[in-house]
Amino acid sequence: MSDADRPTLSPVPDAPNAVRVKPRLKRLRLLALLVPLGGLAVVSTVFGMMMAVASDLPALENEPQYRGQGGKNSTLYDSRGRPIGRLASDTNRIFVQYPEISGYMRSAIIAVEDERFLTNSGVDLRGIARAFTEDILKGGAVQGGSTITQQFVKNALQAQDKRTVFQKLRESALAYHLTRKWSKQKILTEYLNSIYFGNGAYGIEAAAETYFGQDINHAPNGDSPGCGTEKRPCAKELQVHEAALLAAIVASPAGYDPVAHPRAALARRNLVLQKMRDQKAITPGQYAKALAEPLPPPEAVRPPQLDSKAPYFTTWVRNQLVEQYGARKAFEGGLKVRTTLDLDMQKYAQNAVDRWMGNDPNGPTAALVAIDNDTGEVRAMVSGSQDYGTRPFNLATQGQRQPGSSFKPFILAQALREGIGPGSVWASKKQTFCVVRTKKGCKEPFPVNNFQDTYTGQRTLANALTYSDNSVFATVGIHVGTRKVATLARQMGIRTPVSHNLAMTLGGLKEGVTPLDMAHAYETFATGGLRMHGSLGAADQGPVGIRWIVDSKGKKTTNERLRRRVLSKAVAQTASQVMSTVVSQGTAKRAQIGQFAAGKTGTTENYGDAWFVGFTDKLTVAVWVGYPDKLVSMKTNFEGGPVEGGTFPALIWHDFMAPSVALLAQRSAKERADKGLAPVGPTTGTDPAGATGTATVPPGTTGTVPPEGATGAPAGGTGAPQTSATQTTPKALATPAPTPNPAPTPTPTPTPTSTPTPAPTNEGGTGGAAPSGGAAPPAP
DSSP: TTTTTTTOOOOOOOTOOOOOOOHHHHHHHHHHHHHHHHHHHHHHHHHHHHHHHHSSSOOOOOOHHHIIIIOOOOOEEESSSEEEEEETTTTOOOOGGGGGSOOHHHHHHHHHTTTTTTTSSSOHHHHHHHHHHHHHHHHHOOOOOOHHHHHHHHHHHHHHSSSOOHHHHHHHHHHHHHHHHHHHHHHHHHHHHHHHOSSSOOOEEEHHHHHHSGGGGSSSSSSSSOOOSSSGGGGGGGOOOHHHHHHHHHOOOOTTTTOOEEEEEEHHHHHHHHHHTTTTSSSSHHHHHHHHHOOOGGGGGOOOOEEEHHHHHHHHHHHHHHHHHHHHHHHHHHOOEEEEEOOOHHHHHHHHHHEEEEETTSSSSEEEEEEETTBBBBEEEEEESSSOOOOOOOOTOOOOOOOOGGHHHHHHHHHHTTOOOTEEEEEEEEEEEEEEEEEEEEEEEEEEOOGOOOOOOOEEEEHHHTTHHHHHHHHHHHHHHHHHHHHHHHHHHHHSHHHOOOOGGGTTSSSSSSSHHHHHHHHHHHTTTTEEEETTTTTOOOOOOEEEETTTOOOOEOOOOOEEEOOOOHHHHHHHHHEEEHHHHSSSSSOOOSOOOOOOOOOOOOOEEEEEEOOOOSSEEEEEESSSSSOOOOOOTTTTBOTTTTTHHHHHHHHHHHHHHHHHHHHHHHHHTTTTTOOOOOOSSGGGTTTTOOSOOOTOSSSSSOOOOEEEEEEEEOOOOOOOOOOOOOGGGSOOOOOSSSSOOOOOSSSSSSOOOOOTTTOOOOTTTOOOOOOOOOOO
């Protein structure tokens, strides 16, 4: 066929309803199919690789790895590089077998940490999906999807919380591998033997002994020595409420510590009980009975012994290391930790407390915290005169007690912020404020009295602080607003809740404050209005206890000094000048050290708590004195008279501060000499070598210290009363005279962690108003 004969072909027209598929749409569909398949292939490949890695890893057995052969203890040093002690887990861990663990404990940990533990394959896909959904809805990490097996693997690998996706996949593969090699009973047993329960308790048996070994239900019975022996492990005797508490602590040993944070611990324990009931691990009757059980009292909690020259400071720093690195790495990671403690100042602090409070286990004791103003670093921390093993409760960081009139500087600062000058004049008279007013009149009155019902008619604001006039400060606090004062106190460094009822104007808070927080908040005055904290500091912008950390690989993490302005420099300086009159001529004359010092005393109702918190240009120091386990009157404990803020607290403050100031001056002079610089002025303070001398009332003191709340100067004046001086003898050096007719002891409160609730007084009690007519006011 020739070309001429070939037919002419023309394209066939499209049908009217034909749909043409665009090439781009085809590519998108193909891409949508390939992406998830590719992702699945990658995940499968990585998971397969991890399974291969897992088969080559040694078995995760506890015996060789957790008895000190698999890790190196971490070591703590003071600020000048001197050893303080070590964090050890090998001596604090006791291994038990599956039958030696209470069934309630096994059920409790499964209920709260991994409810599908018995059926999952080490990786709970439903749990991961639920956690992912919750995190998306809440906009952040809210729930964790880790199973008990994954947690055990993470702990065994010493992994931190901030892990890469690769690490998490590896842990998941290992968890899956482990469930195919070990029984569920073995995994659960190894897990409970390896986790940290706070307060130095590593493993379930150590935890049971620490928190419940002193309980009457586990105490010796007849010929039995009590639980905690090989034949009678405490873990086997755990009851429902006890098991629920231990399971509650695991998520955050510091945050759910029943000693330091009883409310949070109780709420978490009750959540565990609810989950146990919902999962039918306990009956409704058991649930109701367990809910009614209290937490173990702090004095019954007995942590293992510490290898430390400063055990209370060590426990405080230990909690921070556990929160940052996890318990396994904190104890066994071979960390080198340079802390902020100064062992010389620590010795001065302990000597001062021992000198004045003695070593009577049935008497009052003292807590002291010293903070460096330039850095916010804790230099000394003392919690009584008792041995740590006898009384492990840390009064300095955990003892929440009423501040009394030591709270008044926060009112002063808020007044100054609002333009109320220190020379402003206020009425000094017996007054009654109304808390709740109805159409019929005042339903809830709040009467305010001065100490011994003494008034001057009127006072300046500055003079009212010098002599701690309750009437004036109640008026000023209510005038500026209790909510504003509470907010300011929190901003300055008080981390416990601050109530805003009328009684707070006189230091009557619903919850107490700790010496650590009081020192930190007063430091804001000393720094010119700056709140000091650090990147390695305590939670909630708290004081700093760690300078730097070097891990086993040589990686160094250094604290970054941080500061935030809370008060203007003018307000802070004015407040400091007013507070200096408390030392120079007011209620804290016993604290004089021959140079500038400022602060405020405080004493609660019936002399149950006594404070002096003060500062120099270098250090801020808080001292609290009282009975450690309950609220007991100290009406006759100071040479037959009452313990007020200007007595033992001021004397302890003086005996710590004098040698510390001299020590700092000597070090500064040496540093200047080493650099070839001329010395700057004469050295002030007491020779550190004579830190335990017998001088008590500082030279130049010409008058007795006026009682807190008493009127010592004419209205509006600033002069000190002219009376004869008195000499005070340290408790440890003299035998107190017998005290006839001692005051009756108030009913003890259950624990020292919960703020003792005194009867309403001129400070208004802890609930708001005093009874009609008021009670005898405390000295501040």
